[in-house]
Amino acid sequence: MLTIKDIYAKAGDKDILKGLNLEVKPGEVHAIMGPNGAGKSTLGNLLAGMPYVEPQSGSVEFLGKDLLALDPEERAAEGVFLAFQYPVEIPGVNNMYFLRTALNAQRKYRGEEPVDSAQFLRMVKQKIKAMNMRDDLLKRPVNVGFSGGEKKRNEVFQMGVLEPRLAILDETDSGLDIDALKIVADGVNQLRSADRSFIIITHYQRLLDYIEPDFVHVLADGKIVKSGSKKLALELEEQGYGWLNQ
Amino acid sequence: MKQKLEIKEDNAVVKARAKQKYKEGFVTDIESFTIPPGLDENTIRLISEKKDEPQWLLDYRLDAFAKWQKMTQPDWAKLNIPEIDFQAISYYSSPNANKENAPKSLDEVDPKLLETYDKLGVPLHERERLAGVAVDAVFDSVSVGTTFKAELEKAGVIFSSFSEAVHDHPELVKKYLGSVVPSSDNYFAALNAAVFSDGSFVYIPEGVRCPMELSTYFRINAINTGQFERTLIVAEAGSYVSYLEGCTAPMRDENQLHAAVVELVAMDDAKIKYSTVQNWYPGDEDGKGGIYNFVTKRGNCLGKNSKISWTQVETGSAITWKYPSCVLRGDHSSGEFYSVALTNNHQQADTGTKMIHLGKNTKSTVISKGISVGKSQNAYRGMVRVAKKADHARNFTQCDSLLIGKSCGAHTFPYTESANMTAKLEHEATTSKISEDQLNYCLQRGITEEDAISLIVDGFCKEVFKELPMEFAVEAKALLDISLEGAIG
Ligand SMILES: Nc1ncnc2c1ncn2[C@@H]1O[C@H](COP(=O)(O)OP(=O)(O)OP(=O)(O)O)[C@@H](O)[C@H]1O
Ligand SMILES: [Mg+2]
Numbered sequence: 001m002l003t004i005k006d007i008y009a010k011a012g013d014k015d016i017l018k019g020l021n022l023e024v025k026p027g028e029v030h031a032i033m034g035p036n037g038a039g040k041s042t043l044g045n046l047l048a049g050m051p052y053v054e055p056q057s058g059s060v061e062f063l064g065k066d067l068l069a070l071d072p073e074e075r076a077a078e079g080v081f082l083a084f085q086y087p088v089e090i091p092g093v094n095n096m097y098f099l100r101t102a103l104n105a106q107r108k109y110r111g112e113e114p115v116d117s118a119q120f121l122r123m124v125k126q127k128i129k130a131m132n133m134r135d136d137l138l139k140r141p142v143n144v145g146f147s148g149g150e151k152k153r154n155e156v157f158q159m160g161v162l163e164p165r166l167a168i169l170d171e172t173d174s175g176l177d178i179d180a181l182k183i184v185a186d187g188v189n190q191l192r193s194a195d196r197s198f199i200i201i202t203h204y205q206r207l208l209d210y211i212e213p214d215f216v217h218v219l220a221d222g223k224i225v226k227s228g229s230k231k232l233a234l235e236l237e238e239q240g241y242g243w244l245n246q
Numbered sequence: 247m248k249q250k251l252e253i254k255e256d257n258a259v260v261k262a263r264a265k266q267k268y269k270e271g272f273v274t275d276i277e278s279f280t281i282p283p284g285l286d287e288n289t290i291r292l293i294s295e296k297k298d299e300p301q302w303l304l305d306y307r308l309d310a311f312a313k314w315q316k317m318t319q320p321d322w323a324k325l326n327i328p329e330i331d332f333q334a335i336s337y338y339s340s341p342n343a344n345k346e347n348a349p350k351s352l353d354e355v356d357p358k359l360l361e362t363y364d365k366l367g368v369p370l371h372e373r374e375r376l377a378g379v380a381v382d383a384v385f386d387s388v389s390v391g392t393t394f395k396a397e398l399e400k401a402g403v404i405f406s407s408f409s410e411a412v413h414d415h416p417e418l419v420k421k422y423l424g425s426v427v428p429s430s431d432n433y434f435a436a437l438n439a440a441v442f443s444d445g446s447f448v449y450i451p452e453g454v455r456c457p458m459e460l461s462t463y464f465r466i467n468a469i470n471t472g473q474f475e476r477t478l479i480v481a482e483a484g485s486y487v488s489y490l491e492g493c494t495a496p497m498r499d500e501n502q503l504h505a506a507v508v509e510l511v512a513m514d515d516a517k518i519k520y521s522t523v524q525n526w527y528p529g530d531e532d533g534k535g536g537i538y539n540f541v542t543k544r545g546n547c548l549g550k551n552s553k554i555s556w557t558q559v560e561t562g563s564a565i566t567w568k569y570p571s572c573v574l575r576g577d578h579s580s581g582e583f584y585s586v587a588l589t590n591n592h593q594q595a596d597t598g599t600k601m602i603h604l605g606k607n608t609k610s611t612v613i614s615k616g617i618s619v620g621k622s623q624n625a626y627r628g629m630v631r632v633a634k635k636a637d638h639a640r641n642f643t644q645c646d647s648l649l650i651g652k653s654c655g656a657h658t659f660p661y662t663e664s665a666n667m668t669a670k671l672e673h674e675a676t677t678s679k680i681s682e683d684q685l686n687y688c689l690q691r692g693i694t695e696e697d698a699i700s701l702i703v704d705g706f707c708k709e710v711f712k713e714l715p716m717e718f719a720v721e722a723k724a725l726l727d728i729s730l731e732g733a734i735g
Contacts (some may be wrong), residue, residue, distance in 0.1 A: 048690050074691035088687040092705025101701060102691035
C-alpha cells in the first residue's frame, strides 16, 4: 500500500527526515513513537503533501502511484487522511457543510456522483452516534470554540465519514480523557479492514491497549531506528528512548 | 516534487484568468444617438428637450447645475481618484436614434437590445422572463422597456422608467424628487440632479404588498459616456416592496463615470427592501479602466414604524464611493444595512452607511463584510447619529474585514454622534486573514484551494447573503466566486 524509500526532507529550512524507510501493507496498523522533535509530524505532513515540508530525495509509492507527484487535495482523494496534531479552526464555515464539501470534492475526483445534504445527513447520523459527538458541534464552525478533545474527536469523525485507505493519526490521543480515548480508539477499530491501513503517531503506549498495532517503530533524528511488535511500546514506556542510543 | 504553494498575486496564470473573468464585458454594436462630450447649460437643455420634459424639471436641473458649479469634489474618502475631466464625458446616449422611433412596447424593441439582455441573463421577452420578477431595463441613458407593467398596474403598483413617470405621474415625481437627497447634498448628487437620464420609478399604494420583486438592470454600453441614473421609490402606509438592482458594463481601458441618486420614502408601517448586486466593470488586473461608481442612496423612514433595509453585494467598479443611508424620522422606525464589498486587483472601495436617528425608539442594524484581495483597498465608513429628541435609539454595528494575500488593505472608519443619553450604540469590528493553515487543512480533506477560499469567504458573508432574495443570493455567491478567481496563485 505504502512504500517509503530513503526519504530526506526539510521542514522550513531544517533537514528533518534523514533517510527514512517504511513499508505499510494493506490492513496493517503501524504505531510510530519517538522523542519530541524527531520528525514524526513531519512524516505525516510529508505524506499529506503539506507545503511546509519539502522532500529532497527518496520516493513514496502509494497504491502504485508516485505520491510525491500529487497535489495535497489529490492525495486526499486517493485516500490519504491526516488527523492533525493541531486541527485548524475555520470561522464561518459550518462543520457539516465543510465535511460534505470535502466528501464531494473527493468523490468528484474519483468520478463518483455527489451526495446531497439529505443523503449526507443519513450517512453521518450513525457515525455521530458512534463517535459520541455532541450534535451542536456539527452545526458550529469547523473546530471554532471546540475543546482540545473535541477537536481530536472531530478529526476521527471526519476520518469515519471520508473512509480513507491510509489514515495517519498524529497524536490524536494527546489531551483526551479516558472515555474520549476509548471512543477515538473505537472509531479507528470500526474502520479497520483488510484494505485500510493506519499510521498512528503517539507518545503513550496506553492508546495501543485499545488499538492493537501490528508494528511499533521508533522514529529518532529523522529515521526509523527500531521496529518491533507491540512489546516494543511497553519497553519504551518503561525505559524511555535513551537506551536506544547505547 | 511539489513546490511550496503560496498566496501570490503576480503570476501569469492568475493574470490570464483575471482577463477572462468578466463575462459581461462585451459591447453591443448598435446605432445610437449620443450628444457630443461637454457640460454646460446647453447640454442640460438638450437632455431635457430629448426627454420632452416639463419646464419645472428643466428649472430643477439648471438650479442643480448652478449649485454643482460652485462645489468641489469631496476628498475625505480613502480613495485615490484621478482627476475627472467633466468636459470629456458625453452626458446622454440613447440606442434609439430619435424619440419618434422609440418603442411603444417590448415587441418593438431592437432585437440587438433584447439579445443583449438575454446574454446578461435578464431576458425581457414574454416567453423567457424571470418568473415573479418585473424588470426595468436601462441601456445607457434610456429605459428600453419594463416587464409585467400591466400585471403590476392591476395591483395599483406603478413601476416604470423615471422618464415615463415624469409624464404619467408628474405630481408624484414633483413631490418626492429631491425630497430625500436634495440637489445641494453633495458634489455627485448635484451633478446627477443636473444631468440625470433614466432610472426607475416605483409607487406602492397604501396597504399594498407588491405582488412581485421589482428590479432594474443598468447597462452602460456607449463609449465615453457617463450614466446618471435616478431612482425613486415611494411606499405608502402599510405597503411593502422588495426591489433589486443589477448593473454591468463593457471592458474598456478608459474609466467611465456612473453617478447615481436613489431616493426611498417609507410612510407609516411601510417596508422597503432594496438590494443591489453591483458588478460594474472593475478594470483589468493592472488597474486600467473600470467604472467610477459614485452613488448617493438614501432612504427616508418618514412614517411611524416604517422600515428600510439596504443590502448590497459590491464586487465591481474600479472605484466605489457609496453610503446607502437611512433617515429614521418616524418613531419606532428602523433601518438596516447589510453589505459585502469585495475588492480585487487594483480596485478601491470606500463604502458604508449613515443611520440618522431622529424619531423615538428608532433602531438600526449595520452588518458590513469587507473582503480585500490582490492590491486592492477596502474601507468601511459608517456614521451613526442620534438627535437630541431620539429617545431610546439603538444601533448595532458589526464590521468585519477579511484579507486574502499580502498587498491589500482593509480600513474601518466608524463615527458616532449622540446627543441623547438614552441611546444605546454597540460596535464590533474584526479583521482576519485566510491563513495558509486553513487552506492546508482544506486541501488535506480534498478541497481545492479555489473552493477552500470560496468556502471561507462564503461563510464570512453568510449573514448578508441571507438577506438577499433567494434567486439573487445564488447569483451573488456565483459572482463572488468569479471575483475571487485569481486570488491565489
Ligand atoms: N515549518 C517548519 N519550519 C521550521 N522548522 C520546523 C517546521 N516544522 C517542523 N519544524 C521542526 O522540525 C522538527 C521536527 O518537528 P516535528 O513536528 O516533525 O516533530 P515531532 O516528532 O512531531 O515532535 P512532537 O513529538 O513534539 O510532536 C522540530 O525541530 C520542529 O521545530
Ligand atoms: Mg508532532
